[in-house]
Amino acid sequence: MSEYKSFVQRIGLVGISNLLISLSALIFIPIITKNFSIGDYGIWAQVNTTIALIPNIANLGLPYTMVRFLSAENDKTKIKESFYSMLAIVFASSLLISIILIIFQNPIANALFDGNIQVLYIVSIISFFACMNLMIISFFRTFQQIKRYSLFLILQSYVGLMLSAYLVLTGYNIETVVLGLLTGYLVVFIVMVLLIGNYLGFDIPKFKNLKEELNFAIPTIPSNISSWIVDSSDKYVIGIFLGSAAVGYYAPSYAIGSILLMFLSPFAVMLPAVLPKYFEKGDLNKVNEFLKYSMKYFLLITIPGGFGLSILSKPILMIISTNEIAMNGYLITPFVCLGAIFMGIYGIINNILILEKKTKILGKLWIFVAILNVILNIFAVPYIGIIGAAIATLISYIFAFIITTVHSKRYLKLPFEYKSILKIIIASVIMGIFLLYMKPVGIIAILIVILIAVVIYFGVLFILQGINKEEFNFLKKMIG
Template identity: 35%
Template sequence: MISFKKFLKDIGISGVAHISNTGKNIILLPVLTKTLGAEPYGIWAQMLVTVTILMPLALLQLEYSMTRFLSAEKNQKKLRKGVYSIIIAMMISAVAFSLFIFIFANPIASSLFGGIKNTIFVQITALILFLTTLDQIIFRYFISFDQIKKYSMLLLSQNIFEIIIVSFTVLNGYGLLGAFLSLVLIRLGIFLIGVPIIKSQVSITTPSFSLLKHYIKFSLPLIPFNLSMMIMSSGDRYIIGYYLDPSAVGIYSASYILGSVLSFLYAPISTVFFPTITRLFENKDDAMQKYLTFTFKLFLMIGLPALFGIAVLSKQLLSILTTSIFVGSFIIVSIIAIGDLFFNLSNMFSNILMLFKKNNLIAFSYIISAIINITLNIYLVSLIGIIGAALSSVITYIILFSIISFFSFREIKFEWDPLFIVKCIISSSIMALVIYYLGLSGLMGILFSILLGIGIYFGFLILLKGISKNEYYLIKNIVSKKR
């Protein structure tokens, strides 16, 4: 039986690492935009989007097979064979994808990176893709085998060093090239640290092609699933770049970072969620439905106030973190945040469907949604610009959530309380109104508004009895005691 206390503590530990990830994006945003400008930042954003889209393909989605089939495996020989079969397959795939980007750097730069003059950045992107994929293999190993502390320490270290070294190179005149090479150095370092740790736990052995065939059969439908997911979350940058210019990509990307705050909040939950429910499912533990109910409630409890909060603070945040050219896009932040809520809920329900090996159904749902997203983006971006991309996202994610949640509840039902959601919305609305009418600006004003908002939200949620006594004491116990 996996305890709720450990489940929440693991979420908290990984949450610290993911806070650093969001902190990195927020800190580097003004460093890059104010020092380099909108067009270079647009190239930086295209690099990140390219890596984000292609990395899941390079992994062959075998990280899901590692979690689904090996996280509860007791046979050590099969475990060793399985781990190294997956790792070697993913490494070979990463080499192939990176070489493709490097070889076709000129046409990619011409169509997506602002011209052939930026070919060097595409070539470095190929190297960043390769190293990022290797790092992700290491991260997924630690996540699959319940080593959240090691995962969190590596991710935290990566983010801290990226903040320091990228900021140093840019602020000292090394420009965008210095920022790109900084990522290469840091991600190589993470790989060199992670490999010896894995070798000390699972001795190297030859891969098993029969096991790999079984794992690929499971993961293959997840390739179009994850590609579709990346297209929906990142593909709009390419369409903006095609119809508009790199500056528009940079402006939209800055707003997207702030609007994706809910993904940041869901990331530590998702890190722990799928491995946990997999072990419960494999062990036929009756507590699984309670974990599903608790996780759904936990995400909405923190996601809804974040949505309202980012809506009222978006303009002030953009004015602090960027230049005046970015501030006019503040409305996009709110639209993106709404879509992000449904996007992350869709991913949660997709994990549930994976337990029942409904990967073809997941892939079909995401492919249909990606087609809708691309169609809407092409039409709306060409018609009304970057706000059209934001509207395309929110419409698509609502459709996707409707499909995925419907099929998920057909496989397994768990309790969800509509009244609790209403209480969260009421508490969030009161919080947002107070922050709005206070109208505080500046860094300290925003920090005070956030802290005040947290107090108001949870105060009203407790008054409305949105949190039970058992949940209150569980959280209090976790915060006040060490593991």
């Protein structure tokens, strides 16, 4: 039971961290939307989209490779050799991409930032540190130093956003506000380098095991880039066809729906670090148990969360943005919520293929899904607007879920409990009917209605025995 207790506690820690990070982004939305034009907010959204993309390319799949290859390693010499070799490769590729951004500054700035060259320069610097930080922070994830991992994620988010918020409120322009983001990445980079240097010491990379590591990592690059394309390229397509203002309408609603993905993050962080130990020992029952409970608790939260966020999207947007954004964007949220649930299910199931080292399947899948998503966006956005982008993303996630499920069931039992899922859906529908009837307006009313809705959901679930006594006691022992 101790390993389950440790697993759940770490899941909870990462979950709280991601909640805080998600809240920081949501808190910043009203600050920037109420002080800048929708076009400037669209530029801000494109900045964050770009910073999310570049590490998926520059890191060459090596952060995830480090987790897979080093999580069970105890020899500090081997750890040092592999870590610094991978870090050197990431340094070179990150620097190269930043230089490419500057070389092609005019077309990139025109396409993404309404021709703002200064923003592009700042983004190229932030992107370099974002790439390095992702690689370095994965060190703490690999060796399950989850407190440090969580702390650095929070600091990276809050230091930059707090300074950016100050710059917005004191009247600085969008270029200076974007520059504020750099501080968070830079501060965290310096602290992490000092900590790891103190623990491992510094060494010159020898690249001894790099071939094997790259053989695992390279096939994940298409998956990483393609999953970003599905998740974020819609903002680029909207910007190209409809302009930055349309991105400004789309991004807040998308951010609300994407809240559900923060509940995947703890499992995405912990499962790849925990499962290989049992898989390598041949303890498939333990692997199945971790996957089953992960799926159960993910759906237990995200299905009712999807109903709630979809129904309350408009009043929430009225609070955190402007009436104009709320009226133009609230219908986006239901599609994003449903897509996030399918993406979360995929994110748990794909651990089966990763354990079997079938990363090529995931790479090919996401290449196809990315192409499908771009085609759907190009055809849908010009004709039905930003809703077309949301529908395209949903279709893409459903397709990825189906294909991954088909392949994964060849190797391990799928972690679904269909009766339990049905009970969760029924309880969520009843809760949703209550929310539709109440139609709350204002932050106090929304919070009260949410609290009552949560009680209704768990009350109905308890009556339906959606969580049995064994599961309740299991979770209680793990947590307490």
